[in-house]
Amino acid sequence: MRTRDDDLNKTRSATILSAAGDCFVRNGFHSTSMKDICSAAGMSPGTLYHYFRSKADIIAGIVEGERAATQLILSRLTDAPDFMQALFMALEALAGSITERDLILHAEVSAEVLRRPELRVRARAADDEARDWLAAAIAEAQASGELARVLSAHEAAVCVLALIDGMLWRATLHEASDLGERLEPLKQALTRLLAEGQVPR
Amino acid sequence: MRTRDDDLNKTRSATILSAAGDCFVRNGFHSTSMKDICSAAGMSPGTLYHYFRSKADIIAGIVEGERAATQLILSRLTDAPDFMQALFMALEALAGSITERDLILHAEVSAEVLRRPELRVRARAADDEARDWLAAAIAEAQASGELARVLSAHEAAVCVLALIDGMLWRATLHEASDLGERLEPLKQALTRLLAEGQVPR
DNA sequence: ACCTGAACACCGTTCAAGT
DNA sequence: ACCTGAACACCGTTCAAGT
Numbered sequence: 378m379r380t381r382d383d384d385l386n387k388t389r390s391a392t393i394l395s396a397a398g399d400c401f402v403r404n405g406f407h408s409t410s411m412k413d414i415c416s417a418a419g420m421s422p423g424t425l426y427h428y429f430r431s432k433a434d435i436i437a438g439i440v441e442g443e444r445a446a447t448q449l450i451l452s453r454l455t456d457a458p459d460f461m462q463a464l465f466m467a468l469e470a471l472a473g474s475i476t477e478r479d480l481i482l483h484a485e486v487s488a489e490v491l492r493r494p495e496l497r498v499r500a501r502a503a504d505d506e507a508r509d510w511l512a513a514a515i516a517e518a519q520a521s522g523e524l525a526r527v528l529s530a531h532e533a534a535v536c537v538l539a540l541i542d543g544m545l546w547r548a549t550l551h552e553a554s555d556l557g558e559r560l561e562p563l564k565q566a567l568t569r570l571l572a573e574g575q576v577p578r
Numbered sequence: 579m580r581t582r583d584d585d586l587n588k589t590r591s592a593t594i595l596s597a598a599g600d601c602f603v604r605n606g607f608h609s610t611s612m613k614d615i616c617s618a619a620g621m622s623p624g625t626l627y628h629y630f631r632s633k634a635d636i637i638a639g640i641v642e643g644e645r646a647a648t649q650l651i652l653s654r655l656t657d658a659p660d661f662m663q664a665l666f667m668a669l670e671a672l673a674g675s676i677t678e679r680d681l682i683l684h685a686e687v688s689a690e691v692l693r694r695p696e697l698r699v700r701a702r703a704a705d706d707e708a709r710d711w712l713a714a715a716i717a718e719a720q721a722s723g724e725l726a727r728v729l730s731a732h733e734a735a736v737c738v739l740a741l742i743d744g745m746l747w748r749a750t751l752h753e754a755s756d757l758g759e760r761l762e763p764l765k766q767a768l769t770r771l772l773a774e775g776q777v778p779r
Numbered sequence: 780a781c782c783t784g785a786a787c788a789c790c791g792t793t794c795a796a797g798t
Numbered sequence: 799a800c801c802t803g804a805a806c807a808c809c810g811t812t813c814a815a816g817t
Contacts, residue, residue, distance in 0.1 A: 406693075407607070410791080420802095423793085427799085487685065488686055488689030488690075489689070491686070491751070492686070500751060527770060539744025540740055540744055542744040542747060543739065543741055543744040546740070550702055565733075569770055583780075586781085590781095621782080623784075624812085627811070627812080633810070
């Protein structure tokens with residue numbers, strides 16, 4: 378009997394998640410068999426099941442990766458003096474780093490999230506985390522007078538996240554490549570939505 | 579050899595789509611077997627395949643139903659004199675008629691749409707149709723001075739649809755029942771986004 | 780044309796057996 | 799502990815046969 382090897386565990390898990398993600402993007406969740414993932418990851422079914430207890434568990438791993446990535450971008454929001462500028466920089470960072478693979482994988486994962494109650498709870502927690510973080514930054518900018526107080530900080534945060542999500546979904550539907558094109562109108566929309574002292578015309 | 583019976587065809591198709599929708603909402607697309615749909619619709623596999631050529635073809639039928647429902651709501655936008663009022667009435671009609679079943683089914687269907695190229699093309703066309711219809715109404719209201727011209731009519735239409743979609747997705751994630759709660763902030767957000775002469779504070 | 784149900788190739792998952 | 803691959807129950811789809 379050997380002892381648990383945490384390093385190997387992490388490496389293998391990462392390999393499996395990456396291989397599975399590639400398969401899901403190429404063929405979709407439905408049409409990807411465990412055998413496909415095994416081939417892509419270079420291991421047998423038994424080994425794969427040693428690291429992930431089910432196909433759904435692999436999705437859970439991908440969801441957690443997305444949550445971490447979102448939190449990383451949002452965490453940079455608070456240390457800028459100008460909220461709108463910080464938000465725009467975050468959007469540009471997002472537009473610069475997000476790939477078509479990420480977008481398709483996200484859509485792929487989204488349906489599975491609603492389907493499985495455990496995933497749904499985790500996704501809800503991740504969304505609340507993002508909303509609260511954004512709301513805190515907005516509340517601060519409202520207090521300083523930079524942002525309008527028409528919407529509460531929480532309501533505004535939900536609108537911002539909803540708007541960005543809706544834009545990302547559309548970018549995915551209409552070829553992900555035109556995300557850059559949508560950035561400028563999105564910025565203008567966010568300004569109108571949030572900023573105090575609206576641009577006239 | 580009998581001749582084709584269009585009435586029967588329509589009835590049976592509707593039965594199958596409804597039964598399949600129920601199954602998808604209850605157990606998800608993955609975990610619904612054709613046998614499940616057959617049981618729910620009260621027919622044998624052979625019969626089901628006589629009306630729909632594949633499981634994906636059933637999804638296509640559901641997508642078409644969603645497109646028609648969206649277009650019905652949007653078609654009422656043009657005959658009102660006040661755009662914002664018409665938009666709000668459309669939103670209330672949406673909030674009043676859409677059920678948790680619709681929302682979950684929509685999410686279920688969305689992933690499948692990205693997966694299958696034929697579905698993706700159709701969904702894109704449906705989205706363009708909605709955007710163009712909305713953009714035409716916005717352009718008119720911009721011309722009359724009711725709406726601001728900061729965003730082009732098309733850009734504004736995309737933002738409106740994105741915002742609503744993002745809200746609907748969140749309502750689905752956080753129990754669909756709280757859609758009503760989100761209506762008021764959504765209206766305020768849309769006003770700030772679109773209307774000329776912003777509310778101060 | 781419309782319908783049945785057995786049959787086909789394949790799926791996610793398990794498990795006895797190896798190192 | 800880590801890994802293999804055969805085996806199990808089940809899946810989407812087809813098709814010969816009936817009316």
